[in-house]
Amino acid sequence: MKLTYDKSMITEEYHAKAVEAFKALHNGTGEGNDFLGWLDVSISNEEIAKIKKAATKIRNSSDVLIVIGIGGSYLGARAAIEALSHHFFPKNVIFAGNNLSSDYMNDLLDFIKDKDVSLNVISKSGTTTEPAIAFNILKKWMDEKYGESAKERIYITTDKEKGILKEQADREGYETFVVPDDIGGRYSVLTAVGLLPIAAAGINIDKILEGARKAKVAFAELENNACLEYATLRNILYGQGKKIELLVNYEPKMHYFTEWWKQLFGESEGKEGKGIFPAGVDNTTDLHSMGQYIQEGERHLFETVIHIENPYRDIEIHCDEKKLQFLDGKTLNEVNRMAMQGTAIAHTNGKVPNLMVTIEKLDEESIGELIYFFEKSCGISGYMLGVNPFNQPGVEAYKKEMFRLLGKGE
Amino acid sequence: MKLTYDKSMITEEYHAKAVEAFKALHNGTGEGNDFLGWLDVSISNEEIAKIKKAATKIRNSSDVLIVIGIGGSYLGARAAIEALSHHFFPKNVIFAGNNLSSDYMNDLLDFIKDKDVSLNVISKSGTTTEPAIAFNILKKWMDEKYGESAKERIYITTDKEKGILKEQADREGYETFVVPDDIGGRYSVLTAVGLLPIAAAGINIDKILEGARKAKVAFAELENNACLEYATLRNILYGQGKKIELLVNYEPKMHYFTEWWKQLFGESEGKEGKGIFPAGVDNTTDLHSMGQYIQEGERHLFETVIHIENPYRDIEIHCDEKKLQFLDGKTLNEVNRMAMQGTAIAHTNGKVPNLMVTIEKLDEESIGELIYFFEKSCGISGYMLGVNPFNQPGVEAYKKEMFRLLGKGE
Numbered sequence: 001m002k003l004t005y006d007k008s009m010i011t012e013e014y015h016a017k018a019v020e021a022f023k024a025l026h027n028g029t030g031e032g033n034d035f036l037g038w039l040d041v042s043i044s045n046e047e048i049a050k051i052k053k054a055a056t057k058i059r060n061s062s063d064v065l066i067v068i069g070i071g072g073s074y075l076g077a078r079a080a081i082e083a084l085s086h087h088f089f090p091k092n093v094i095f096a097g098n099n100l101s102s103d104y105m106n107d108l109l110d111f112i113k114d115k116d117v118s119l120n121v122i123s124k125s126g127t128t129t130e131p132a133i134a135f136n137i138l139k140k141w142m143d144e145k146y147g148e149s150a151k152e153r154i155y156i157t158t159d160k161e162k163g164i165l166k167e168q169a170d171r172e173g174y175e176t177f178v179v180p181d182d183i184g185g186r187y188s189v190l191t192a193v194g195l196l197p198i199a200a201a202g203i204n205i206d207k208i209l210e211g212a213r214k215a216k217v218a219f220a221e222l223e224n225n226a227c228l229e230y231a232t233l234r235n236i237l238y239g240q241g242k243k244i245e246l247l248v249n250y251e252p253k254m255h256y257f258t259e260w261w262k263q264l265f266g267e268s269e270g271k272e273g274k275g276i277f278p279a280g281v282d283n284t285t286d287l288h289s290m291g292q293y294i295q296e297g298e299r300h301l302f303e304t305v306i307h308i309e310n311p312y313r314d315i316e317i318h319c320d321e322k323k324l325q326f327l328d329g330k331t332l333n334e335v336n337r338m339a340m341q342g343t344a345i346a347h348t349n350g351k352v353p354n355l356m357v358t359i360e361k362l363d364e365e366s367i368g369e370l371i372y373f374f375e376k377s378c379g380i381s382g383y384m385l386g387v388n389p390f391n392q393p394g395v396e397a398y399k400k401e402m403f404r405l406l407g408k409g410e
Numbered sequence: 411m412k413l414t415y416d417k418s419m420i421t422e423e424y425h426a427k428a429v430e431a432f433k434a435l436h437n438g439t440g441e442g443n444d445f446l447g448w449l450d451v452s453i454s455n456e457e458i459a460k461i462k463k464a465a466t467k468i469r470n471s472s473d474v475l476i477v478i479g480i481g482g483s484y485l486g487a488r489a490a491i492e493a494l495s496h497h498f499f500p501k502n503v504i505f506a507g508n509n510l511s512s513d514y515m516n517d518l519l520d521f522i523k524d525k526d527v528s529l530n531v532i533s534k535s536g537t538t539t540e541p542a543i544a545f546n547i548l549k550k551w552m553d554e555k556y557g558e559s560a561k562e563r564i565y566i567t568t569d570k571e572k573g574i575l576k577e578q579a580d581r582e583g584y585e586t587f588v589v590p591d592d593i594g595g596r597y598s599v600l601t602a603v604g605l606l607p608i609a610a611a612g613i614n615i616d617k618i619l620e621g622a623r624k625a626k627v628a629f630a631e632l633e634n635n636a637c638l639e640y641a642t643l644r645n646i647l648y649g650q651g652k653k654i655e656l657l658v659n660y661e662p663k664m665h666y667f668t669e670w671w672k673q674l675f676g677e678s679e680g681k682e683g684k685g686i687f688p689a690g691v692d693n694t695t696d697l698h699s700m701g702q703y704i705q706e707g708e709r710h711l712f713e714t715v716i717h718i719e720n721p722y723r724d725i726e727i728h729c730d731e732k733k734l735q736f737l738d739g740k741t742l743n744e745v746n747r748m749a750m751q752g753t754a755i756a757h758t759n760g761k762v763p764n765l766m767v768t769i770e771k772l773d774e775e776s777i778g779e780l781i782y783f784f785e786k787s788c789g790i791s792g793y794m795l796g797v798n799p800f801n802q803p804g805v806e807a808y809k810k811e812m813f814r815l816l817g818k819g820e
Contacts, residue, residue, distance in 0.1 A: 072698075086520070087521075088504070088520065089517075089520070099660075100694050100742060101662055101721070102723060102743045103721045104661075105725055106721075106725060107498050108497065110496070111497075126733075129749075133737060136729055136737075137727070164734075185698075243708060250510065251511050252509055252511055253513070259699065262700060266700050266702060267701075270700075271703075271706045275708055277654060277689075277707065278703070283509070284510050285480065285509050287808055288481025288482075288484075288508075288673070289596075289676060290672060290676050290688075291804065291808065292803075293677065293680025295804030295807050295808070296803070297687065311511070311512045311513045311516075312513050313516040314512045315547065317547070318550075321578075323536075323574055324574075330816065335539065336510035339539075339812050341812075342810075346807040346810070347808070350807065392702045393706070394702045394704075394760070395701050397759070398697055398755075398756040399752070400756070401753070404752070406740070406748050407736060409736070
């Protein structure tokens with residue numbers, strides 16, 4: 001993984017701020033320091049073995065695993081699975097409990113009608129409304145279909161000792177996995193929260209963890225630290241009025257990685273009236289929709305491009321049409337790369353600063369590396385901004401109003 | 411369709427501006443007035459009959475229709491098809507030529523291996539790089555699989571008389587459909603551009619057109635005109651520093667409608683250093699990712715919520731868990747509605763103004779209505795902003811750099 005940017009952008013002042021933030025993160029002296037468990041990628045070999053065993057059991061017994069979770073209990077797994085799976089073949093891991101649409105739920109019930117199903121319910125407290133309702137409905141379906149043996153197909157990822165999901169799991173005999181106390185939802189993809197669904201999708205979680213642990217070593221020191229640099233650049237650009245950051249990809253499989261990234265940065269920094277608004281574009285698709293705005297609209301944007309150097313399979317273009325002659329003999333990936341480079345030039349000329357994160361290939365290791373890179377960058381960046389990047393006080397506001405409307409007591 | 415907002419927001423000054431913009435649009439006296447064909451929903455009965463006939467032929471002869479197009483030749487059809495199809499059952503219309511990923515193309519070739527396929531290539535000029543390459547590759551595949559009879563499976567939507575696609579269609583004997591001269595890409599969903607793929611997906615295009623034509627009548631006069639009001643509100647909020655608009659849904663099927671809307675407004679208004687940045691959230695999913703930012707981040711946002719009153723199928727919640735007792739006996743859609751109402755209250759209290767567009771049901775007619783509503787609002791809104799809402803000069807900038815890197819001559 002390599003971060004590329006215009007070195008002249010970095011100022012002494014912001015660099016000093018970044019060093020301070022970096023130290024606060026490492027020394028655990030900043031706000032939210034009881035939520036730094038992710039920094040160590042500390043999942044135990046025992047938990048990993050347990051995850052793999054459950055994943056194998058799920059794959060052997062089920063056509064689909066329905067993962068019930070929302071926010072940090074949804075986006076990390078989805079990001080990794082989409083990034084590392086075939087574009088068009090049906091996936092064996094699907095998601096529920098991440099919305100309240102009754103059409104979605106009824107359509108899901110149609111879909112699983114004649115299928116063998118396992119459930120993985122992910123919720124620290126067990127009381128989050130969306131997953132609680134989805135589990136309520138799907139548990140009934142499981143009980144009706146499988147009777148006593150339904151419990152062999154239900155996996156609970158929750159607090160290690162308390163909460164209604166933990167109680168229910170103990171009572172009913174469901175296998176449980178742990179959401180660690182010192183890791184918040186949006187930083188939890190490299191725990192059982194993300195790794196069980198990812199392993200159930202047939203993806204090598206050892207390699208994801210290997211990538212993350214390599215990143216941990218690579219970004220441990222202050223010198224030549226891409227996390228530090230990215231955090232510094234974001235804050236400099238924000239200070240210059242660049243209030244929107246677009247994460248840009250040229251590989252559609254990365255769409256949900258961007259969604260994960262939006263939660264990570266938006267929820268970590270969007271507080272106290274501050275923070276960069278995180279958005280995403282999937283190119284070249286969105287060059288034909290958002291491209292006009294990016295090129296010539298309000299100049300409050302910057303872009304961070306994820307560049308994947310090599311595809312799994314390329315394809316050569318043979319073209320005798322005169323007007324398309326310039327494409328003849330090139331490969332599709334070459335054209336994609338030129339689109340990316342050309343766009344970076346055009347947008348930079350249009351006063352949209354461009355940063356670039358390059359990975360060699362979209363594989364398990366690089367996904368692990370990117371996850372760690374962005375998490376650590378986000379911790380540093382939030383401290384530089386002067387907020388606690390590990391809380392999310394504002395998420396309660398709509399819930400409070402919703403509960404009131406639903407007539408929930410205290 | 412109903413637009414709800416705080417009436418006290420409207421000022422005389424902006425209302426007067428809106429009236430002027432409305433008149434310029436209706437009288438064809440504004441910039442870009444040679445691109446107002448969409449205003450009349452003027453597709454002929456003959457073209458509709460031809461579309462339906464082709465759609466039936468495609469459905470009878472093919473497992474999948476691959477629609478090759480990008481931007482306005484992609485998003486409208488995708489938006490309508492996703493909004494009006496089952497969430498989980500595989501779709502018979504898939505998309506290509508909207509990116510340059512070689513993994514995407516190779517995965518697509520895997521997917522269609524043993525399938526019967528038709529193609530619909532959509533490009534006004536025929537030279538847009540992404541669809542030109544995709545058609546080049548897929549045409550070879552079709553020729554190899556079907557030989558002479560491949561031409562019975564290829565449908566071209568392009569300029570009525572010129573361009574390389576039109577020439578190729580005439581030479582090879584492909585059936586053609588017309589991209590009208592007076593309708594730009596992002597306003598073209600209610601022409602053959604959008605309607606052929608939508609009809610091929612088994613959706614009733616007469617009802618979509620009926621919805622649009624009702625909207626045309628409903629929004630023809632200056633009085634009580636929701637298009638005029640929405641355009642006015644957007645410009646007032648923009649003037650107050652609300653530089654990001656979030657289109658909000660509570661129904662995941664609406665995700666691509668938001669993508670269509672982003673192109674419509676972003677490409678129409680994002681020019682001359684101006685324009686609201688269009689973004690979207692799919693709730694309640696994104697309340698658990700972007701919710702924190704919206705509630706407490708920078709106050710440069712407003713929201714336009716699409717509220718769908720009735721689902722196709724609701725589902726009752728039965729819950730004896732004490733902590734979830736407040737949900738017992740409610741339906742999922744009731745909870746979804748309370749989430750929406752609670753969120754609107756919480757965000758408004760958090761200084762994020764909320765507008766609401768209500769439709770009774772997510773059906774063909776309401777999709778037609780929404781399309782027309784947003785298109786007309788966009789024309790008025792762009793004129794109020796002082797830009798030409800029907801051009802997209804900035805889209806060429808990246809292409810120029812890309813062509814240079816690819817060694818394309820003049």
